[in-house]
Amino acid sequence: MAAAVTVLCAVRGVAETDVVLALGAPGSGITVTRRCGDLAELLAAGAAGAGVVAVVSADLAGLDREAVGRLRTDGVRVLALAHDATPTEHLRALGVDAVVEPYDDAALLTAVRDAATAVRTGSDAPAAALVLGRGGAGGSHDDPPSEDGRARDVDAEGAASRDGRVVAVWGPVGAPGRTTTSLELAAALGGLGSRARGRHGRARREVGVARHDDVLLVDADTYGASVAARLGLLDDAPGLAAVARAAGQGALDLPTLARHAPVVGGRLRVLTGITRAARWPELPASAVEVVLERARELVEWTVVDCGALVEADELLMYDTHAPQRNAATLAALQAADVVVIVGTADPVGIQRLVRGLEDLRDVPVPVAGERVVVANRVRSSAVGARPEAAVRDALARYAGVDDVHLVPDDPGGLDAALLSGRTLAEEEPTSPVCAAFEGLAARVRAVTAAAV
Secondary structure: OOOOEEEEEEOOOOHHHHHHHHHOOOOOOEEEEEEOOOHHHHHHHHHOOOOOEEEEEOOOOOOOHHHHHHHHHOOOEEEEEOEOOEOHHHHHHHOOOEEEOOOOHHHHHHHHHHHHHHHHHOOOOOOOOEEEOOOOOOOOOOOOOOOOOOOOOOEOOEOOOOOOEEEEEEOOOOOOOHHHHHHHHHHHHOOHHHHHHHHOOOOOOOOOOOOOOOEEEEEEOOOOOOHHHHOOOOOOOOHHHHHHHHHHOOOOOHHHHHHHOOEEEOOEEEEOOOOOHHHHHHOOHHHHHHHHHHHHHHOOEEEEEEOOOOOOOHHHHOOOOOOOOOHHHHHHHHHOOEEEEEEEOOHHHHHHHHHHHHHHHOOOOOOOOEEEEEEEEEOHHHHOOOHHHHHHHHHHHHHOOOOEEEEEOOHHHHHHHHHHOOOHHHHOOOOHHHHHHHHHHHHHHHHHHHHO
């Protein structure tokens, strides 16, 4: 005889009695092990292993994507009872495994049994794949780009359906140029350099970038977010923290994302980072994952400026759930189609890059994206004569990297761009650094096309 399915019940109001009686009916094979009065009690019961399925009210106070993620981490599938005040789409956005709409005993029992089966078989189907009863359907419509090439607007109805790519820019500690690489790569993907050269009457360099796409630059560095300062933007804008909050509440749609990610030039949008490092708890992995998923729908390319640290020390310090300071970086690395790994081309920077490549192999999340190694600020004054060959030889010998992308140094051009609050592609479009980043953009396009 199969063991009874254990259920945690967190249903509000008079409906709780009906739900408990239906689940515990003779012959149902289901046992309600805990009737939870609030979300805190539900999370504690899930962490204690008191049940494998949680049945919750759609309007349970505090229910958000982070709470659903914690229950799933503890091996509990979440089933929500929808009602008119809480649309099915909202519950799907929270990541619940199933929605019963409208409620009836047969639909509830079926959903609980299916969720328990998924637990036993180890299935990890997409969240909210099961909707019993009538379900809502979302839609979108195409919003073509304007003739002047500016990033397309997103109205209240949504945006064009896309299958965008995510590029995570990461590097070890020591200011190897993660933010500069993120910014200039995003500018190159969006064609800002070509546009600036055209305004100055100079011929465009043909480096393999055949088209210009809508691009979103995301500052996910929880230690020293600097994209806003680099571009001269207001540092009190909510940016990533605001959309992460909306994602956690199941309320992040494309118009909301677009509203918090203003266009700063051409086709380039920017989602600024947290204003103070102490605000890192506002960027949980569960919310950042949703932000990046929505970004794929909004733009063709999302470039994420990541923090340097990738350890999950919280797992060693606590035996219960704890917020992770590096969660945003880990979520970006896990979601990335391409991981650009940046190091400085000098003896100290190369040593850190070699160790960083080893650290990246041991991160606590799967990193499946294609990897592109970038040596930044290549100059003879730091590594001697023939610096390009010296850097290539060092990385091949000590890290096994046979194909590294080299970016030369141009302190004067970069300082001018910093002073003006613009990208180098706009300030000094003929700089050799711009050509190097356009080459990097072409390479990123190539590796993603080859992975299809």
